Amino acid sequence: MRGQALKGYLFISPWLIGFALLVAAPFIASIYLSFTHYDIISPAEWVGGSNYKRLFTEDPLFWKSLVVTLKYALVAVPVGTVLGVGMALLLNLDVRGIRFYRTAFYLPSIVPMVASCAVFSWVLNPHIGLMNSILRGIGVEGPAWLTSEPWAFYSLVMMSLWSVGGSMIIYLAGLKDVPASLYEAAVVDGANAWQRTVHITLPMLTPVIFFNLVMGTINAFQYFAQAYIMTEGGPEDSTTFYALYLFQRSWRYLDMGYASAMAWILFVIIMLITALLFKTHKKWVHYGR
Amino acid sequence: MKTKSPLSLTRRQKWAAHVVLVVLCIPFLMPIVWMVATSLKSNEDIFPQENQAAITFNISSMLPKDPQWQNYKAALQTGPFHLYLRNSLLLCTLNVIGAVFSSALAAYGFARLRFPGKEGLFILLIATMALPRHVTMIPVFTIFKMLGWYGTLLPLIVPAFFGNPFFIFLLRQFFQTIPADLAEAGTIDGAGEFRIFSQIMLPLAKPALITCALFQFLATWNDFFGPLLYINDPAKYTVAYGLQQFMGSHGTAWAQLMAVATLFTLPIVILFFCAQKVFIQGISTTGATR
DSSP: OHHHHHHHHHHHHHHHHHHIIIIIHHHHHHHHHTTEEOOSSSOOEEOTTHHHHHHHHHOHHHHHHHHHHHHHHHHHHHHHHHHHHHHHHHHTSOOTTHHHHHHHHHHHHHSOHHHHHHHHHHHTOTTTSHHHHHHHHTTOOOOOGGGSTTHHHHHHHHHHHHTTHHHHHHHHHHHHTSOHHHHHHHHHTTOOHHHHIIIIIHHHHHHHHHHHHHHHHHHHHTOOHHHHHHTTTOSTTTTOOHHHHHHIIIIISOOHHHHHHHHHHHHHHHHHHHHHHHHHHHHHOOOOO | OOOOOSOOOOHHHHHHHHHHHHHHHHHHHHHHHHHHHHHTOOHHHHSOOTTOSSOOOOHHHHSOSSOOTHHHHHHHTTTTHHHHHHHHHHHHHHHHHHHHHHHHHHHHHHHHOOOTTHHHHHHHHHHHHTSOHHHHHHHHHHHHHHTTOTTSSGGGTGGGGGOOHHHHHHHHHHHHHSOHHHHHHHHHTTOOHHHIIIIIIHHHTHHHHHHHHHHHHHHHHHOOHHHHHHOOOGGGOOHHHHHHHHHHHSTTOHHHHHHHHHHHHHHHHHHHHHTHHHHHHHHHHHTOOO
């Protein structure tokens, strides 16, 4: 059997080596770095807990970025979930042309992120962009979307909702897995469409919703690139997301020790929220048929 | 697979559903149509007349009056886009080969071989999927810098060869469903484990491998973070990074910007229409949303 064990390790060795060198070692190194002053160029210098102390007591932007990120997670994730489930329910109807609608809803989610940033910075141009020219058509003068508060924040939320098609497809697959016999039984019992949706479809979909909720929340806390490209954190830091601030700290100010402390706090927050979500899990997630 | 739905709708309900679906399509499709339309517009079509400060929407202004195909040529002449494309394709090819092959190896190990510590290692593998990249970003950067790889494409290539936890998870599920006697037949023939893997298992896993290849291609094609950290020389930009740089330097040349964005999106859309099944099944079985 020892031969087989050796073979096993050999087969997983690419991953195992990568894990040791590019995940485990950096993971531990970053704890150490969070207690140092480090600028990449000169060696790290031990400063004890002062990075954490500065973060918690002297850095209003740390708190602000945390609030912005939390707000994003609380708005974009639930709205995205409702929209994704709602659209999947619509696409599960037995009407003609459903393939066209499915493609239309799904297409934005495969548009590369940098391309959708370019498109939205153009669509949201205050004077000649599509959004405000449509609003003008109905007599409303729209805001300077990306450069005014609170619109910059909501523009980014809107952009994330535009690509909701990715999670919608997962919900749709979940809907297709609901056994038809359940509906047949409900129809016999005289349940109407609304009752069937609330008492059969949605409970059967809760495992998928839970999965998307967890992944969506984890991703929301790492939200970075769109804000970096579109707003650079402005105006008035209203779109300085946590990960964006962390990035600025590390690469603009080369304050790597401080950024490592921020990364660790982020890690702890993500673990706590995931644990919290798993705690609620038994209350509302329905398994089995 | 289509079963007659017990939820048949009445005629009226069907019409209502169509109305809702069509209305919903508009905000999802409009930006894409607008992107392509703008890329073919002349500046007179895009910017308001002298006596106006802003543009009010009307349907006839949606499409270009006289398609300006030269916008594409002009846009591509603003930078070495042929180099960006070459870099992107090089990275995509190497990342796909590296990630798919090494993930398949590891997945096979986890699925079919017995070794001490397997369960624990697999849990670690799953856990790494939830680890924010910001935690490892700085030390990993330091490692690549010490190796002298900063400013080269190597930091964007080499990590792929260590496998992707997500693909390993997906392929492991797949390998576990393959009946054991297929592999045993190989053992009786005296084939080594690697030959069983490469000649029996890999061909059987083709659909799952294609799904992984597609996802890796998309991830590498779209990747913005990697080049942002490691690339400083314009000759080594990828298309994604080049587009972002273009936004910064030619921000108001909307027609040209949209031309580049269209060209950057086009391969993905073509890929989607060619491999729609792989996309949709792959995403629904893996639950991958970037």
